[in-house]
Amino acid sequence: MDGLSRRKMLMAGGAFGAAGALAAASPAGARSLWTWAPSASVAGTGEGLDPQWVWDDEVDRLMASVIDRGDVPRVNELLRTWTRNDQALPAGLPQDVHDFMEQARQLPSWADRGKLERAAAFNKSRGFYLNLLNGVGGGMLSTAIPREARSVYYSKGGADMEDRVAKTSLLGFAIGDLNAYRPDGDVIVHAVKTRMVHAAVRHLLPQSPGWTRTGDGQKIPISQADIMVTWHSLATYAMQKLVEWKVPVPDADAAAYLHVWQVTAHMLGVRDEYIPATWDAANSQSEQVLDPILASTREGVELTDILLGQLAEQTSPGGIDRPLVDALARFLVGDRVADMDGIPEEAFWGKVIATVWPKLIAFREKLIPLPLVPPLAWTIDEAARQYILFYLTKGRGTRIEIPDTNRPD
Numbered sequence: 001m002d003g004l005s006r007r008k009m010l011m012a013g014g015a016f017g018a019a020g021a022l023a024a025a026s027p028a029g030a031r032s033l034w035t036w037a038p039s040a041s042v043a044g045t046g047e048g049l050d051p052q053w054v055w056d057d058e059v060d061r062l063m064a065s066v067i068d069r070g071d072v073p074r075v076n077e078l079l080r081t082w083t084r085n086d087q088a089l090p091a092g093l094p095q096d097v098h099d100f101m102e103q104a105r106q107l108p109s110w111a112d113r114g115k116l117e118r119a120a121a122f123n124k125s126r127g128f129y130l131n132l133l134n135g136v137g138g139g140m141l142s143t144a145i146p147r148e149a150r151s152v153y154y155s156k157g158g159a160d161m162e163d164r165v166a167k168t169s170l171l172g173f174a175i176g177d178l179n180a181y182r183p184d185g186d187v188i189v190h191a192v193k194t195r196m197v198h199a200a201v202r203h204l205l206p207q208s209p210g211w212t213r214t215g216d217g218q219k220i221p222i223s224q225a226d227i228m229v230t231w232h233s234l235a236t237y238a239m240q241k242l243v244e245w246k247v248p249v250p251d252a253d254a255a256a257y258l259h260v261w262q263v264t265a266h267m268l269g270v271r272d273e274y275i276p277a278t279w280d281a282a283n284s285q286s287e288q289v290l291d292p293i294l295a296s297t298r299e300g301v302e303l304t305d306i307l308l309g310q311l312a313e314q315t316s317p318g319g320i321d322r323p324l325v326d327a328l329a330r331f332l333v334g335d336r337v338a339d340m341d342g343i344p345e346e347a348f349w350g351k352v353i354a355t356v357w358p359k360l361i362a363f364r365e366k367l368i369p370l371p372l373v374p375p376l377a378w379t380i381d382e383a384a385r386q387y388i389l390f391y392l393t394k395g396r397g398t399r400i401e402i403p404d405t406n407r408p409d
């Protein structure tokens with residue numbers, strides 16, 4: 001169904017008909033009514049359609065066609081050679097794919113180079129917190145987001161969670177890179193590829209019996225609302241935690257960090273009318289789209305266990321640190337989400353972390369203004385990031401590729 005006919009369906013049947021179709025299978029009708037105004041977005045204006053009924057029509061049609069005509073292996077092979085923001089697209093891509101990518105790689109007119117540079121500097125000094133919040137915290141939130149947990153579980157990548165985490169980390173880490181949006185960086189590359197992967201998933205998952213059975217009544221996965229839910233579990237959640245932990249964040253840094261995520265949402269195909277213009281607007285959208293839908297699922301609990309097991313293995317190959325990892329995860333996302341994810345309570349480590357954490361922050365914050373500390377801290381964080389990617393891919397490296405099947409049943 002294209003965008004126009006979806007819109008028609010909404011208008012003709014009225015919101016009630018459409019919402020009814022969804023509510024039939026949605027747990028306790030948990031989704032709130034969409035009232036968030038486009039005036040609070042970077043576009044400042046818009047149609048105000050509920051983003052739950054908006055996908056990414058042009059690329060969705062394109063990827064469905066690429067899959068159906070058997071072009072995925074050829075496109076993936078060529079995409080492997082496209083690695084830098086400023087690089088020309090590989091020769092030999094099908095014309096329609098080439099045309100889409102050429103247009104999709106353009107930054108929005110409102111992208112502000114100065115802010116992107118400032119965000120890079122902010123990521124440099126606060127990489128420790130941001131990696132922890134986006135990596136571990138965001139990961140644990142994502143498994144309590146039923147639609148995300150299930151689509152990840154039943155898609156091709158769900159069968160190999162280590163590789164899947166490494167691939168997702170590629171984009172997360174790229175956003176935090178110093179050269180993220182500079183010509184020699186790679187966020188644009190990863191975001192455009194991810195946009196195509198999501199479109200492929202929209203074509204494939206409806207063919208998965210497992211997903212269809214558990215898919216929350218949704219007929220097509222990864223709506224614009226779903227993407228913003230995940231966006232909040234990364235950007236908004238991280239900023240809320242920094243505030244809660246009293247990490248000093250100057251206003252200009254907060255604005256720059258928001259900006260790098262606004263641009264990234266746009267590059268992932270989110271319409272500007274759904275991208276919050278300010279942190280206040282982000283917080284209110286998050287309250288509306290993220291908070292009410294958090295819930296426990298069998299798939300989410302299983303994925304959480306795999307993810308925390310991996311983290312424990314990374315920090316200590318014998319796996320003895322699992323209780324500590326569980327306590328850290330619980331500390332990061334709070335009891336409500338930890339219970340949904342089935343993360344066990346570790347009373348001893350829980351108390352230790354709650355006591356030590358403010359001291360650790362105070363210690364780090366005292367050190368940061370000293371000369372050479374930011375570059376040194378960055379180097380250590382960077383080494384950890386590279387290690388994580390190397391570990392997760394068993395030294396093979398990884399790349400974002402378009403899937404052409406689902407997880408085998």
Ligand code: HEM
Binds near residue numbers: 164198226268
């Ligand atoms: C793939 C990031 C939102 C489901 C990917 C990939 C990245 C990524 C980097 C490529 C790596 C891979 O192939 O595994 C993001 C970001 C999001 C977002 C940054 C929002 C800010 C979502 C949402 C869903 C979702 C909302 C589902 C509700 C998937 C699935 C794949 C995927 C199923 C494909 C995995 C496979 O190949 O089997 N995403 N994603 N993503 N994403 Fe997302």
